[in-house]
Amino acid sequence: MQKRRQKISRRRWIPTLQSRRKAAEEIPGWRKRESRNGCLFLLPSLIGTGGFVLFPFLDVVRRSFFKAAGSGFVGLENFRRVLDNGAFRLAVGNTVRFLAVCLPVLLTLSLLLAVLICRMKRVQRWIKTGVLLPMAVPAASVVVFFQMVFDRKGWLNEMLKFFGGTGKDWLMENTAFWVLTVCYVWKNLGYDIILWLAGLSGISKEQYDAAKVQGAGEWACFWYITLPQLKETAFVAGVLSFVNALRVFREAYLLAGDYPHKSIYMLQHLFNNWFVSLDIQKMTAAAVMLVIVTTGMLIFCERHWRNRNYEKRKR
Amino acid sequence: MKREKDKWKRYKYMDAELFVRFVLFAVVALMLLPFIMLFTGSLMGEQELLETCGAVLADYEGETKFRLFPLYPTLRAYVRLLFDSPEYFTAFWNSVFQAVSVLLGQLAVAVPAAWAFARFRFPGKRILWILYILLMILPFQVTMVSGYLVLNGLHLMDTRAAVILPGIFSTLPVFILWKSFAGIPDEIIEAARIDGAGDLRIFFHVGIPLGMQGIFSFLILGFLEYWNTIEQPMTYLKSMPLWPLSLYLPQMVNTEIMTAFAASIVTLLPALLIFLAGQESLEQGILHAGKE
Numbered sequence: 019m020q021k022r023r024q025k026i027s028r029r030r031w032i033p034t035l036q037s038r039r040k041a042a043e044e045i046p047g048w049r050k051r052e053s054r055n056g057c058l059f060l061l062p063s064l065i066g067t068g069g070f071v072l073f074p075f076l077d078v079v080r081r082s083f084f085k086a087a088g089s090g091f092v093g094l095e096n097f098r099r100v101l102d103n104g105a106f107r108l109a110v111g112n113t114v115r116f117l118a119v120c121l122p123v124l125l126t127l128s129l130l131l132a133v134l135i136c137r138m139k140r141v142q143r144w145i146k147t148g149v150l151l152p153m154a155v156p157a158a159s160v161v162v163f164f165q166m167v168f169d170r171k172g173w174l175n176e177m178l179k180f181f182g183g184t185g186k187d188w189l190m191e192n193t194a195f196w197v198l199t200v201c202y203v204w205k206n207l208g209y210d211i212i213l214w215l216a217g218l219s220g221i222s223k224e225q226y227d228a229a230k231v232q233g234a235g236e237w238a239c240f241w242y243i244t245l246p247q248l249k250e251t252a253f254v255a256g257v258l259s260f261v262n263a264l265r266v267f268r269e270a271y272l273l274a275g276d277y278p279h280k281s282i283y284m285l286q287h288l289f290n291n292w293f294v295s296l297d298i299q300k301m302t303a304a305a306v307m308l309v310i311v312t313t314g315m316l317i318f319c320e321r322h323w324r325n326r327n328y329e330k331r332k333r
Numbered sequence: 334m335k336r337e338k339d340k341w342k343r344y345k346y347m348d349a350e351l352f353v354r355f356v357l358f359a360v361v362a363l364m365l366l367p368f369i370m371l372f373t374g375s376l377m378g379e380q381e382l383l384e385t386c387g388a389v390l391a392d393y394e395g396e397t398k399f400r401l402f403p404l405y406p407t408l409r410a411y412v413r414l415l416f417d418s419p420e421y422f423t424a425f426w427n428s429v430f431q432a433v434s435v436l437l438g439q440l441a442v443a444v445p446a447a448w449a450f451a452r453f454r455f456p457g458k459r460i461l462w463i464l465y466i467l468l469m470i471l472p473f474q475v476t477m478v479s480g481y482l483v484l485n486g487l488h489l490m491d492t493r494a495a496v497i498l499p500g501i502f503s504t505l506p507v508f509i510l511w512k513s514f515a516g517i518p519d520e521i522i523e524a525a526r527i528d529g530a531g532d533l534r535i536f537f538h539v540g541i542p543l544g545m546q547g548i549f550s551f552l553i554l555g556f557l558e559y560w561n562t563i564e565q566p567m568t569y570l571k572s573m574p575l576w577p578l579s580l581y582l583p584q585m586v587n588t589e590i591m592t593a594f595a596a597s598i599v600t601l602l603p604a605l606l607i608f609l610a611g612q613e614s615l616e617q618g619i620l621h622a623g624k625e
Contacts, residue, residue, distance in 0.1 A: 049454075055532040063446035064461075066502030071468060074479035099534050131360060134353050141354075147612060148361035151368070154608035156561040158582040159597035162374075162390070163367040166397070171388040173399045196474025204364065212619050258619075264472040268563045272583050286564075288476035293481070293568060301478045309467075330526055 075309075082302035096303035106304065108280060110197075110290040115285065116266070120199045125252070128207050133240065134212030146215075151207035161272040166256055168197050168273075194279040201269040206262050210255050217251030218244070249324070257319060369401070371601075374594030376406045382590055390589045410595035416623035418589075421596060423574055429603075431496055431566075431577050432559040435551055438501030444548065447510030450542050452522070465504040473564045484569060495569035496577075500559060506551040512621035513547025516538060550618025553611040560604050 085092050100106050135145050153162075167173050168188040175185025188197050225243050234242070267286035270278060276291060277283075285308075292301045347508075359447070374386065385400055386446065387393025414421060438457050450462060468476075480499055481490075489495045517540065525535050573581070578600050586593040 052453055053455035056449045056455040056458075059445040059449035059453065059532075059536070060455075060461075062442045063502065063504075063507065065477045066442060066498075067465075068456045070483055070499050070502055071476055071479060074483045077482060078479045131357070134357055137353070138357070141357075145357055145361055146616075147609075149364055150355065150612065150615070151605075151608070152364055153603045153615075154557055155367070155601050156579050156582075156604060157563065158561070159371065160367050161583060162586050162593055162597050166370070166386055166389055169389040169397075171397050173397060176397055176399060204367075207364070209619055212616050216620050224557065224614070249447055253370065254446070261470050264470075267472075267474075268561070271563065271567075286472060286474045289477060290568070295476060295597065305478055306474045312471055312475075313467060316463065316470070320463065 026167045075305075078302045079306055081298065082318055085299070093229075096299050097307065100307070102304045103300070104302075105283070105288055109276065109283055109285045112281065112283055113285045116195070116282075117260065117263055119195075119200050120216070120266075124203050124206055124210060125255060127203065128210035128255075129214050129248075132218060135211065135245065136215055136218045141293045145214070146163070146208070148208075148301050149211055152205050153208055154246065155205075157257070157268040157272055161269065164197070164201060164269075164273060189274055190279055192279070192281045194274065198266060198270055198282050201273070202263060202266045205269070206259060209262065210259060213251060213255045213258065214248070218249045221247050255324070273277060283313040352619075361559060368601075371594055371597050373401060373403055373525045375410055375598045376408070377403045377584055377594070378405055378409055379591050381405055387590065389611045390586065390593060395546045409608065410592050411599075414592045414599065418585075418592060418596075420573075420580075420581070421592075424576055425599075428560060428577040428579065431493065431500075431562075432498050432556055435500040435559050436555050439506050439551070439555060440548070442501055443504075443506035443509060443543075444541070444552070445473065445536070447507045447514055447547075448544075450507065451511050451514035451517075451542070459500055465507055468504045469508060475566055477564075481568070485529070490569060491571045491575070493575060496562070496565045500562075500565065505554060505558075509551040509554065509618050509621045510544060510547045513544045513550075517543045546614065546617060547621065549611060549614040550621065553607060554618045555614050556607055588610075 082091060083091060129147070137144060138145060147174050165172070169175075170185065170187035170190075172188075174188065178185050186193070188194065221244060226239055229239050229243060264286075267284055270282050270284060271287070271290075274282065276287065276294075278287065285304075289301060289304070292304075335355060374382065377385065381392065381404060383393050385398040390399045449456070450465075484495050484499075486499050489498070521539060521543070523537060525539050530538065561579055562577070563579050566575075566577050569575060570580075582600055585596055
């Protein structure tokens with residue numbers, strides 16, 4: 019009993035942030051003032067996003083249930099027409115396929131390179147600059163280069179001919195898909211390497227030393243020490259690469275135009291062509307569906323995030 | 334005997350190191366190849382261009398040739414671009430105007446918004462935050478219709494404002510800034526408050542100076558983004574004199590082979606310079622964007 023009292027008396031009372039916040043909240047009107055001022059700071063942005071995106075989007079949702087001209091309510095008719103549309107199915111399939119192929123390719127490639135780069139000491143900065151450079155390049159200027167490489171008479175075919183192979187028109191066949199993947203990886207490799215490097219720098223060197231002492235090889239170190247600690251980074255890199263993958267449309271459009279080979283006909287092409295023909299009904303319905311899918315994915319990620327934070331706190 | 338073995342081991346280690354270096358060098362070279370080839374192309378004369386690239390870019394009979402260095406280097410393409418292509422310069426200034434005004438607008442709008450998300454509690458914050466994330470990751474094509482409806486209603490279609498106004502209210506900068514604002518220690522803010530500073534004063538005198546890093550990163554990322562934007566001008570701008578470079582350049586490449594490469598180089602030059610000047614901030618920005 020006495021011991022315990024001693025312990026308490028020895029501890030000085032230091033006002034923590036929580037207690038200060040609590041103290042501040044007891045001032046009348048504090049909370050109200052805080053939320054009022056917060057809203058004022060947010061207001062300009064909120065007006066803009068509300069005016070340009072949120073409220074018009076509600077209108078889009080409304081339109082997706084109505085006929086084009088007049089005000090006939092058609093229920094889910096528009097949605098059914100979009101889902102039956104062959105071009106829509108093709109575009110969804112291609113987009114999903116593109117994501118399923120290029121995300122793993124990009125993530126593994128960039129991880130491998132990051133592991134190699136992170137050992138370099140002096141040249142690391144130069145290498146980083148080199149791999150990040152493509153990010154800065156406007157798609158418009160580099161498209162000439164890709165045309166030169168992948169055209170029917172392009173450099174790649176010349177090279178193949180030199181080695182005795184036969185060339186083909188890379189953009190007009192199923193290979194267009196791989197051309198686009200190459201463009202995407204070229205552009206985003208540096209971005210992901212930066213993310214991985216940040217994750218790798220968070221792993222302490224002592225662990226590797228300890229493992230080496232116990233006779234673990236390079237591969238075992240990578241598999242049992244590096245990889246498990248990169249889970250968070252992997253998640254972040256995955257999400258960001260996904261967002262960037264949706265932007266590959268630029269390259270696809272500049273390389274192959276409005277109607278590219280059907281292996282790279284993406285959702286973005288479809289929307290664009292619907293827009294040109296002012297097919298508002300289909301566009302609204304498809305947009306609503308896409309928003310629903312994305313929101314679902316976002317909520318999933320959010321949950322993952324929360325669980326992770328929770329686990330962290332438990333530790 | 335033992336020393337021999339050690340020596341051998343060291344060689345083996347050095348070999349591996351050399352190999353890694355070689356691989357990385359090759360990767361960097363591959364990444365840089367487009368730049369090198371564009372630069373080479375820009376230094377070629379018309380005849381040489383036709384001979385090497387004419388088969389692809391123009392209807393020139395014969396084959397393409399791969400040349401790492403031009404045989405007859407000349408600056409004629411740049412001269413021609415400088416003095417004989419007014420449309421290119423219109424497009425160039427369109428791009429500059431577009432990027433700068435979007436960034437200025439974002440400074441005025443996104444910085445306070447990020448401050449509000451980072452430092453205040455208010456009702457509905459969680460939901461708004463999720464909405465902002467959603468708006469960030471949605472591809473442009475999804476919000477294209479709603480944007481079109483508004484711009485059409487305001488009679489802004491086919492004006493510069495059609496690209497600039499929606500750009501100002503993009504939510505990506507809010508994220509990049511949020512992280513650097515949230516990282517400011519509470520003690521500093523409390524200290525300022527005890528000294529009698531109001532919320533506005535704290536924002537200008539504490540928040541902005543301490544969040545400078547984040548502001549730089551978002552400016553650099555934003556410039557690269559709007560220098561490169563294609564979808565928005567493509568949908569909202571119909572008349573060619575308003576087109577930014579990113580949209581005009583591909584058109585130009587298909588009609589004028591002579592200046593195609595030089596024009597590409599000049600287009601990527603501003604982006605390149607800004608990138609090299611602010612690489613550190615850019616890396617920070619990439620890392621911040623990932624941490625919700």
